[in-house]
Amino acid sequence: MSYLSRRSLLQLVGGVAALPLASGLTGGVLAATPGTLTIAYNVNLPSFDPTVGLSAVNPTIQSIYQAVFDPYIGQAPDLSFKPGLLTKWGWNEDRSKITMDVRKGATWHDGSPVTPEDVVWSLTRAADPKGGNPIQFVWAKVGNYKIDGNTITGDVLEFEPTLFKWMAFLTGYILPKAYFEKVGAEGFEKAPIGSGPYRVDAFERNAFLRLKAHPGYWDGKPAFETVVFKFITDPTSRVAEMESGGSDLTFEIPYEEFDRLKAKPGLAGQTKPVSDIAMIFITDIDPMLDRNVRLAAHHAIDKKAIVDRLLKGYGVPISTLEAPGYAAFDPSIKVAYDPQFAKSLLAKSGYSPDKPVKFTIQTTRGFKPKDYEMIQAIVGMWRKVGIDANIEIYEIAKHFELRARHALAPAAFYNWGNAIGDPSTSTGFAMFGPSPHCAWKGKDLVERIGPLWGEKDEAKRIAGYKAVDKYIAEEGEVIPLFQYVQPIIHKKGLKVVSQSNGMILPQLVTPA
Amino acid sequence: MRSGELIRRLVLVPPTLFGVAVIVFVLLRVVPGDPIAMMIPPGASEADIGRLRALYGLDQPILQQFATWLGQVASGDFGRSISVRQNVLELLLARLPATIELALLATMTAVVIGVVAALVGILLRGRRAEWVVDGGIGVLLAIPDFLWALILLLLFGVLIPLLPISGRIDPEIDLNLRSNFFLIESILTGHFDIAFALLHHMILPALALALPFAALVARLLKASLAESEDQDYAQIARARGYSRPNILLHEVFPNALIPTVALGGVQVTLLLGGTVLVERIFSYEGIGNMAIDAVINRDFPLIQGLVLTFAVLFIALNLLVDLMVTMLDPRLRHG
Numbered sequence: 042m043s044y045l046s047r048r049s050l051l052q053l054v055g056g057v058a059a060l061p062l063a064s065g066l067t068g069g070v071l072a073a074t075p076g077t078l079t080i081a082y083n084v085n086l087p088s089f090d091p092t093v094g095l096s097a098v099n100p101t102i103q104s105i106y107q108a109v110f111d112p113y114i115g116q117a118p119d120l121s122f123k124p125g126l127l128t129k130w131g132w133n134e135d136r137s138k139i140t141m142d143v144r145k146g147a148t149w150h151d152g153s154p155v156t157p158e159d160v161v162w163s164l165t166r167a168a169d170p171k172g173g174n175p176i177q178f179v180w181a182k183v184g185n186y187k188i189d190g191n192t193i194t195g196d197v198l199e200f201e202p203t204l205f206k207w208m209a210f211l212t213g214y215i216l217p218k219a220y221f222e223k224v225g226a227e228g229f230e231k232a233p234i235g236s237g238p239y240r241v242d243a244f245e246r247n248a249f250l251r252l253k254a255h256p257g258y259w260d261g262k263p264a265f266e267t268v269v270f271k272f273i274t275d276p277t278s279r280v281a282e283m284e285s286g287g288s289d290l291t292f293e294i295p296y297e298e299f300d301r302l303k304a305k306p307g308l309a310g311q312t313k314p315v316s317d318i319a320m321i322f323i324t325d326i327d328p329m330l331d332r333n334v335r336l337a338a339h340h341a342i343d344k345k346a347i348v349d350r351l352l353k354g355y356g357v358p359i360s361t362l363e364a365p366g367y368a369a370f371d372p373s374i375k376v377a378y379d380p381q382f383a384k385s386l387l388a389k390s391g392y393s394p395d396k397p398v399k400f401t402i403q404t405t406r407g408f409k410p411k412d413y414e415m416i417q418a419i420v421g422m423w424r425k426v427g428i429d430a431n432i433e434i435y436e437i438a439k440h441f442e443l444r445a446r447h448a449l450a451p452a453a454f455y456n457w458g459n460a461i462g463d464p465s466t467s468t469g470f471a472m473f474g475p476s477p478h479c480a481w482k483g484k485d486l487v488e489r490i491g492p493l494w495g496e497k498d499e500a501k502r503i504a505g506y507k508a509v510d511k512y513i514a515e516e517g518e519v520i521p522l523f524q525y526v527q528p529i530i531h532k533k534g535l536k537v538v539s540q541s542n543g544m545i546l547p548q549l550v551t552p553a
Numbered sequence: 554m555r556s557g558e559l560i561r562r563l564v565l566v567p568p569t570l571f572g573v574a575v576i577v578f579v580l581l582r583v584v585p586g587d588p589i590a591m592m593i594p595p596g597a598s599e600a601d602i603g604r605l606r607a608l609y610g611l612d613q614p615i616l617q618q619f620a621t622w623l624g625q626v627a628s629g630d631f632g633r634s635i636s637v638r639q640n641v642l643e644l645l646l647a648r649l650p651a652t653i654e655l656a657l658l659a660t661m662t663a664v665v666i667g668v669v670a671a672l673v674g675i676l677l678r679g680r681r682a683e684w685v686v687d688g689g690i691g692v693l694l695a696i697p698d699f700l701w702a703l704i705l706l707l708l709f710g711v712l713i714p715l716l717p718i719s720g721r722i723d724p725e726i727d728l729n730l731r732s733n734f735f736l737i738e739s740i741l742t743g744h745f746d747i748a749f750a751l752l753h754h755m756i757l758p759a760l761a762l763a764l765p766f767a768a769l770v771a772r773l774l775k776a777s778l779a780e781s782e783d784q785d786y787a788q789i790a791r792a793r794g795y796s797r798p799n800i801l802l803h804e805v806f807p808n809a810l811i812p813t814v815a816l817g818g819v820q821v822t823l824l825l826g827g828t829v830l831v832e833r834i835f836s837y838e839g840i841g842n843m844a845i846d847a848v849i850n851r852d853f854p855l856i857q858g859l860v861l862t863f864a865v866l867f868i869a870l871n872l873l874v875d876l877m878v879t880m881l882d883p884r885l886r887h888g
Contacts, residue, residue, distance in 0.1 A: 079724070085846055087636040095592050095636045095850055173608055175592050178601050230639055243727070246637075246648070247846070248720040248838040269724040273836045274845075278719060281706050285714040438586030438851050445590045445602070477593050477602060 078265040081282040081291035085247050085272045089233040092212045093173040100458050104544040110235035113208035120366055120462040120541045126215050136200050136497045141193045147259040149217045150240035157193050161186040162218035176212045200495050206461040238263045238548040264551040283530055290531040296353040299528035313539035314357050315527045316460050321520035322453040322480035328398050329451045333386040335517030339376050341383035341426040342419055348523050351411045355526040361510040362467040364524040366541055369464035369506040374514050383426040397429035402452040406434045409456050416454050445477045460542035464506035481518045577860040578619050581853050588635045588851040632854035641858040650733040652828050652839030658755055659762035667770025675778040693768035699830040702761035717754050719836040758835040766824050770817050777809035811882045818874030822867045
């Protein structure tokens with residue numbers, strides 16, 4: 042160990058004084074390193090285990106997880122499903138058993154092979170009620186796994202039509218049995234290994250995650266040898282990172298900044314509608330028990346104007362909780378902007394602009410782009426037809442708690458993500474009374490959605506949800522607003538594959 | 554501070570911390586938003602929610618939760634973070650050094666800027682140029698630290714991109730250090746390349762924290778210098794023919810320092826509080842940045858640990874300031 046001498050102290054002081062100058066003379070320390078892809082990422086990574094705890098159900102973190110770990114089943118940019126570590130999967134005729142084929146030749150980051158035992162151990166661990174997997178209730182619906190070569194069979198304990206879709210999303214990751222049992226949960230957090238395209242090289246919490254390409258990856262070595270996720274949660278700082286050249290790619294920035302940055306030399310921008318929608322929950326309390334009020338509230342909103350004026354055109358107006366690309370999307374269901382019709386509906390219930398119906402609408406402020414401004418605009422549109430809404434601002438954490446207690450205001454703004462595009466994870470969970478996420482607890486929907494949970498005929502299930510969506514639109518039991526569009530800014534010279542589920546996967550970024 | 558007073562202050566530390574613990578524990582559970590509500594996935598039933606609640610011990614009555622947690626804390630176990638899923642104490646000990654180093658650098662920078670500004674200001678006393686110094690101090694004081702952070706970020710990160718604007722160290726650098734006091738250890742062990750890289754990243758956040766504090770030091774010190782300079786002993790020294798700079802530095806400055814240290818020292822706690830937003834803006838990996846995530850995720854054990862850590866730091870700083878004032882002021886030392 043060497044200690045500080047007077048000479049070295051002087052060297053240090055001189056060096057520090059020269060830091061900014063040296064940076065300027067060398068063209069800036071902020072230039073990207075060749076072979077390295079640096080992503081200015083919008084959230085921190087709290088935990089490495091993708092199957093347990095809060096992080097496991099945070100959709101925003103899944104891009105990092107999918108760089109390090111393999112999901113059971115892969116997902117294409119258009120939300121369709123493709124082979125991952127499972128090459129084949131399916132039910133038997135009577136839906137009493139499942140079969141899965143595990144890919145041969147895949148390896149963990151320590152070089153050991155991925156085995157069917159790893160898959161069964163991961164599924165069994167996920168199904169353990171004491172394991173802390175938030176989606177445990179899905180994984181627990183299959184058990185008694187048997188391995189025959191690379192084929193796994195399991196008994197269906199309770200039919201879950203979306204089981205295989207979950208295998209591509211939240212907590213649907215395969216972890217290394219032998220390694221995990223050797224190092225334990227704490228050890229895994231400190232030194233995680235997966236079978237994904239990148240292995241963890243260095244992690245400084247709340248600062249950065251450095252990944253190195255997994256040379257033995259079954260889908261081919263990724264284009265960039267090194268990937269750095271810089272955790273920059275502040276959008277202004279992410280914009281500054283791109284302008285300073287400190288990062289190669291970022292996303293989730295204000296649309297105004299997106300337009301400004303993409304016009305700059307050296308930067309390019311791309312957008313894609315993603316599986317995240319803006320909506321207004323309607324709670325089945327006064328005055329929303331009045332169908333005229335609900336429908337009027339929906340017909341009075343000019344969604345296109347909101348998208349064009351507040352979101353600079355980056356949004357796709359929708360009429361149901363199914364966005365284009367979802368399995369049960371039905372373009373024929375439309376709730377038109379018609380303020381006159383809204384007025385006539387309210388008049389039937391004795392309301393008018395002079396004698397408005399009054400209620401509270403809750404919203405976040407700054408949680409999603411222009412959320413508060415959007416609700417202000419909607420309240421303005423409502424006022425013209427005879428609705429006097431009072432805006433209450435809350436934190437997203439409070440929204441979750443109120444929603445779980447069925448204590449939301451008559452109207453509450455929220456954004457609903459559905460990365461697997463299944464109607465059960467949009468209309469199903471958002472509108473089915475017993476679901477803790479549902480604000481409309483009416484029996485009408487419980488009776489309509491209930492039978493669809495266990496429907497074994499897929500075509501019939503999807504058709505059933507389309508019918509439910511049509512009914513909801515006709516009854517005005519929720520107000521879908523628009524599908525979000527994800528803005529991505531990157532350096533020119535990069536080819537970025539946008540995903541409909543909103544993930545930014547470094548393995549899909551290549552030099553142009 | 555006499556030894557009796559010191560002992561009295563030390564004896565008061567445990568009940569103070571206990572009071573802080575009670576307040577934060579109760580507040581967290583009374584304020585809307587709990588971690589389980591954030592964690593509920595689509596399709597979870599009441600039973601599933603209950604299972605998760607029990608898993609994190611949140612199904613117990615508040616009093617029982619508090620007793621359990623307090624018992625753990627007394628034995629040095631701050632619990633396990635809900636979001637990070639690691640031991641809270643380990644997390645705090647890993648991150649606290651980053652904040653301490655940043656706060657130290659910011660304090661040192663503030664003291665240097667503040668003292669220089671005060672001395673220049675007092676030397677220019679009565680001249681028009683004094684207004685310029687006072688105006689500068691006023692501007693520094695009027696802009697809060699988080700706004701300085703954004704200004705510096707845009708100025709030196711974007712307009713004139715001289716310095717990095719995120720993180721504590723370049724992701725390309727491999728750190729092989731024993732402690733989490735990266736800067737101090739790298740200097741003491743002669744790893745100056747690492748020290749440069751660390752300082753490179755710390756300059757902007759440290760400056761953002763330092764500027765308002767420097768203005769405060771400058772204003773307090775300048776006022777004290779002016780007051781002391783008007784005292785008889787300074788006037789007599791002047792009459793004896795000593796030069797003004799000599800009197801200011803050797804006679805007036807030591808006396809003027811006492812109220813500045815007493816009042817300015819307390820402001821260091823505000824500087825520590827300022828690290829929360831500044832660390833966030835610069836993605837600096839200290840406990841301030843971690844605190845925001847902990848609050849967003851309603852990570853009760855981590856928030857409790859963080860609040861207690863801040864409380865300990867504040868108490869320690871106040872004690873330190875009192876000790877320093879006692880050392881500087883012979884009236885307190887011998888009174």
